[in-house]
Amino acid sequence: MTAHSPREQMILAAMSLFQREGYAAASWRRLVQESGAPWGSAYHYFPDGKEQVGVAALEWASQNVAAGIAQCFPEGGRAADGIRKLFAGSAAQLAKSGFTAGCPVCTVALETAPQSQALTKACKNAFALWQQTIADGLIRCGMAPKNAETLAPVILAAFEGALIQARVAQSQEPMRACGAQIARLCD
Numbered sequence: 572m573t574a575h576s577p578r579e580q581m582i583l584a585a586m587s588l589f590q591r592e593g594y595a596a597a598s599w600r601r602l603v604q605e606s607g608a609p610w611g612s613a614y615h616y617f618p619d620g621k622e623q624v625g626v627a628a629l630e631w632a633s634q635n636v637a638a639g640i641a642q643c644f645p646e647g648g649r650a651a652d653g654i655r656k657l658f659a660g661s662a663a664q665l666a667k668s669g670f671t672a673g674c675p676v677c678t679v680a681l682e683t684a685p686q687s688q689a690l691t692k693a694c695k696n697a698f699a700l701w702q703q704t705i706a707d708g709l710i711r712c713g714m715a716p717k718n719a720e721t722l723a724p725v726i727l728a729a730f731e732g733a734l735i736q737a738r739v740a741q742s743q744e745p746m747r748a749c750g751a752q753i754a755r756l757c758d
Contacts, residue, residue: 577608578612581613585602585606585624594625622690625679629675632676634700650708652754657730657750666743670741674734680698705722729752733750
C-alpha cells in the first residue's frame with residue numbers, strides 16, 4: 572500500500588466526501604479530519620481553502636476515471652464490449668460502496684456550477700477528458716473517428732444519468748440496462 576503525503580490525503584478525502592455526500596457537506600474541518608492530515612499542512616498545501624482542494628480532487632478524479640475508461644477499450648477489442656465493461660464495472664463499484672459512492676464530478680457540478688468558476692472549470696475539463704477518452708477507446712476498437720466523436724458525449728451523458736438512477740434506486744439495473752442499450756448502438 573502506498574503511503575500518501577498530507578496533500579494527497581486531503582485530495583483523496585475530498586474526492587471521497589464529494590462522491591458520498593457532495594461538495595457542500597464536505598466542510599474544511601471535516602476534510603482535514605477525514606484525511607488525517609495535520610491542520611498546518613492543510614493550509615500549507617491549500618492556502619485558498621476548500622475550493623482549492625476541491626479543484627485538486629476533481630483533477631485527481633478526472634485522471635483516474637479516464638484511466639479506468641481507457642482500460643475498458645483495448646486495442647482491437649469490440650466497442651460494444653468496452654461499453655458493457657464500462658457500465659457493468661461501474662455498477663459493481665457503486666454496489667460495492669453500498670450505493671453511496673457516485674460520481675464526484677457530477678455531484679460537485681450540480682452543487683457549484685456556475686457559482687464557482689474554478690470548480691466549474693475543473694468539472695468541465697473532467698467531462699471533456701472523459702468524452703475524449705471514450706472517443707479514443709471507440710476509435711481503438713475500430714469505430715470511425717467522426718462516429719466516435721459524435722457518440723462519446725451521448726455515452727457519457729447516458730452513463731452519468733444511469734449512475735444517478737442506480738444510486739437512487741440502490742440497484743445496478745439502471746446502469747446495466749443503459750450499458751446494454753448503448754452497446755447495441757455500437758454493434
